[in-house]
Amino acid sequence: MASCCRYSVLTFTLLCLCVFAILTVFFDYDHFNSFISFSSPTLESLGPKFELQRVIVSTSDQIRAVGLSGSIDDHQHLNRSTTIMRETKKRSREQALEQGLARARASIRSAAIVRIVSTASFKNDNDVPVGDVYRNPSAFYQSYMEMERRFKVYVYTEGELPIVHDGPCKDIYTIEGRFIHEMEHGAKRFRTNDPQRAHVYFMPFSVTWMVKYIYTPLSFDVSPLKQFVSDYVKVISTKYPFWNRTHGADHFMLACHDWGPHASKGNSLLYNNSIRVLCNANTSEGFNPRKDVSLPEISLKYGEPSPQLIHPPPRNDSRPHLSFFAGELHGPIRPHLLQHWKGRDDDMQVYEYLPKNKDYYSYMTQSKFCLCPSGYEVASPRIVEAIYSECVPVILSDNYVLPFSDVLRWEAFSVQVETREIPRLKEILMAIPEEKYRQLQEGVRVVRKHFMLNQPSKRFDMFHMILHSIWLRRINARPE
Incomplete structure (x- = not known):
């Protein structure tokens, strides 16, 4: 009997507890149901209580859930989920860009093995590179095609005229202004307005205009140029994530003024990591051909080349002078040249x-x-003028990385003479057989189109060759 009573009491107690639990759940149903809804924050489960609102915060966009009810933890969970989604999408976009570049590299390597472009395969393409002036015509052609297919450049909009978004177009530094203008207004195939889709980022300031507008004449103080560059990098690196993402390795600047390298020292990452496109391509002054680009210098006082250069004489016309130079005594090489040859020999018109x-x-x-001797700095506009006039350039320079030498064999269309050999200059030129000279001159004719500055630009011309040099550095760069 006692045992039966104990079981009855236990049964009654359990029954009471169950009734209490049911009542508790019933009266607290709203809170319980709310917890279930927010434990898995999908758009369907949020229902009418929530809306997604886009909030613009300084330089980045964030997605935040704004609710009429719900806890702070729920909002934070939504923020974390959205952030993860955005970061995943960003990484996948960056991976897609890099995978595209990897495919480009593979196709160029395959073409490099062939070495000779089959003109039969490109019957409708008059720009196919052919001849000994190219290091590897097949690789160059494939690389250029890949550039046209893929390469995208983002041009920063920050900065005010005239120092940014402008440059000289009618003087010895013409290429600065012409490149900036073409990049901002003409190169629709290559420019993108979406920085997320860009392979490289262009900082469109003009060092020549810095010298004109913020440099104190005759002071030889380049600190205002450095400060401007420093401030510009600070602006874009604060406003955008791209500079900091690669430490500037996928950014480039372009300068033809002699002080371009000095200006680039305004930011150490720009100097050491970025692609510097410079006329002053002097390896003894920090120019690094593995990442920097040699920029051709061309003097266009009236905005266009002289008609005599545009239409040189026929190849069979007589050229009575062995060599020619005229220019002021800038730098250490020209005085040496004039000392030995000025007025001394009718064959050497110096x-x-x-x-x-x-x-x-x-x-x-x-x-x-x-004759193309360096002046104060290594570059000389006479090189391009000689090519225009189909006169074989004689390079008299030390430590100069010649433009487009990634793809062009300068020895196939020019003569390079060490400056210490200037006293023997006539002997060296006279020793070149006529057949060899004709080959050099033909090489000049072949490469001439690569140094033409057209407006609007044309395939394989100077603008596109500069861009291709930048492209080559980018496809070998692996941002960390």
């Missing part, structure tokens, strides 16, 4: 100041070789 009754470009078109 002047400091050309007589008023003599025409500079006529001399170029009537000379077999055009």
